[in-house]
Amino acid sequence: xxxxxxxxxxxxxxxxxxxxxxxxxxxxxxxxxxxxxxxxxxxxxxxxxxxxxxxxxxxxxxxxxxxxxxxxxxxxxxxxxxxxxxxxxxxxxxxxxxxxxxxxxxxxxxxxxxxxxxxxxxxxxxxxxxxxxxxxxxxxxxxxxxxxxxxxxxxxxxxxxxxxxxxxxxxxxxxxxxxxxxxxxxxxxxxxxxxxxxxxxxxxxxxxxxxxxxxxxxxxxxxxxxxxxxxxxxxxxxxxxxxxxxxxxxxxxxxxxxxxxxxxxxxxxxxxxxxxxxxxxxxxxxxxxxxxxxxxxxxxxxxxx
Numbered sequence: 408x409x410x411x412x413x414x415x416x417x418x419x420x421x422x423x424x425x426x427x428x429x430x431x432x433x434x435x436x437x438x439x440x441x442x443x444x445x446x447x448x449x450x451x452x453x454x455x456x457x458x459x460x461x462x463x464x465x466x467x468x469x470x471x472x473x474x475x476x477x478x479x480x481x482x483x484x485x486x487x488x489x490x491x492x493x494x495x496x497x498x499x500x501x502x503x504x505x506x507x508x509x510x511x512x513x514x515x516x517x518x519x520x521x522x523x524x525x526x527x528x529x530x531x532x533x534x535x536x537x538x539x540x541x542x543x544x545x546x547x548x549x550x551x552x553x554x555x556x557x558x559x560x561x562x563x564x565x566x567x568x569x570x571x572x573x574x575x576x577x578x579x580x581x582x583x584x585x586x587x588x589x590x591x592x593x594x595x596x597x598x599x600x601x602x603x604x605x606x607x608x609x610x611x612x613x614x615x616x617x618x619x620x621x622x623x624x625x626x627x628x629x630x631x632x633x634x635x636x637x638x639x640x641x642x643x644x645x646x647x648x649x650x651x652x653x654x655x656x657x658x659x660x661x662x663x664x665x666x667x668x669x670x671x672x673x674x675x676x677x678x679x680x681x682x683x684x685x686x687x688x689x690x691x692x693x694x695x696x697x698x699x700x701x702x703x704x705x706x707x708x709x710x711x712x
Contacts, residue, residue, distance in 0.1 A: 408443070408452040412436045415492050423581035425557050426631070435485040439465055454493060459503045462486060466510075476510040483509040517688065518650045519658040525550060528645045528656075529591075534598075537605045538624070542637055544592075544599035545621060546656070549638075551592035552576065553660035553678050556638075556653050560631040563618040564600075569593060578679035586677045661689040 416433055442465045443457065444450045466479055490504040520528060529546050533539035549559060558576050566575045572588045588596070606622040619628035629637075638653040645651075657678070664674050675686040 408440050408454040408457070411454045411493055411498050412440065412489070414496070414498075415489055418492065423579070425555075425579060427557070428579075431481065432485055432489075435482045436489055438482075439486060442468065455499045457490075457499075457503050459505075459507065462503055462507055479510045483507060517658040518652070518655045519662045520645065520651070520655060522663055524645050525656075525659050525663070528641055531641050531644060537602050540595075540599050540602055541606075541621060542641070544595040545634065545637065546641070547592040547595040548574070548588070549653070549656045550660055551589040552586045553657050553674075554586075555579075555657060555679075556631050556634050559621065560619075560629060560634055562620045564620055565618060567596065567620070569597065576679065582679060582681075584676060584679050658689070661686070665689050 412433075415436070416429065419432060420429055439462075440452055443452045443461060446461060447453060447456070466483060469479060469482070487504045487507055487509070490499065490502050493499045494502045529543070529550065532543040532546065534543060545559065548554060549556075552574055554562075554576060555578070558578060561577060562574075566577070567588070568574070572590075572593055574586050574588050576584050576586055578584060603622065606624065607626045617626075617628055621629045621634070623629050623633060635653050638656070642651050642653065642655070646655075661674050661678055664677075665671065671686060671690065672683065674689065675683050678686060680686045
């Protein structure tokens with residue numbers, strides 16, 4: 408099974424999936440492998456001898472340990488994808504996960520900032536420093552274009568057309584999408600690009616100039632983890648409750664567009680969602696806001712005693 412897992416992971420990496428997704432696949436399959444060891448002699452798990460009962464036993468054991476349905480659903484999906492891959496590549500004769508049920512779970516509405524909170528968040532960076540100018544541009548482009556953190560980390564200067572106010576985003580599975588950039592984000596990007604070379608080290612003998620848009624203090628590309636650390640610092644200053652993350656800025660982008668009447672399919676395109684159903688979760692957020700306004704303002708919204 409170990410070799411099958413390695414082959415599966417290599418294949419997923421070649422598809423351009425995010426590091427976060429790859430790590431989740433590896434973790435889930437390693438956990439399954441460790442569980443299945445007890446069913447095989449010499450701890451050598453034969454992928455062709457795994458049965459549906461073994462897989463059900465694995466998921467049931469996780470449930471008894473208190474693992475929630477959301478996590479169980481993800482692990483079930485990983486298992487189904489893995490055995491589908493094994494079947495397609497003739498590593499197994501029959502697929503034990505073919506009829507494996509994926510636990511249902513209630514989708515949580517993603518946390519998002521109000522428009523006033525986003526304004527506060529965007530105004531936090533200190534524009535008298537090169538780091539503040541850079542971080543302002545990072546915040547603005549995420550909110551303006553609804554980008555994922557990984558997409559920001561991998562973004563190059565060539566992907567941005569300042570004159571046309573457009574950005575070419577490379578999303579999951581290397582899928583490309585073109586998204587407009589707002590005026591304020593363009594201004595922030597221009598301010599950053601003017602001082603970007605200040606992030607180059609003074610000693611340039613062994614320094615390799617890169618095209619990656621956002622640079623660290625050493626002149627190297629900012630990683631996704633470094634970006635999250637920067638954004639988390641600002642978010643803690645604005646968020647009134649727990650549960651907000653850098654991804655909340657992307658959620659805010661979608662929610663605010665829909666609240667102002669944007670077409671759902673247009674938002675789907677800008678977010679890079681393959682399925683419209685993934686984007687539809689944001690309509691619940693907008694409807695919730697509308698109901699709140701309605702209940703507060705409409706004279707017949709409340710029953711009179």
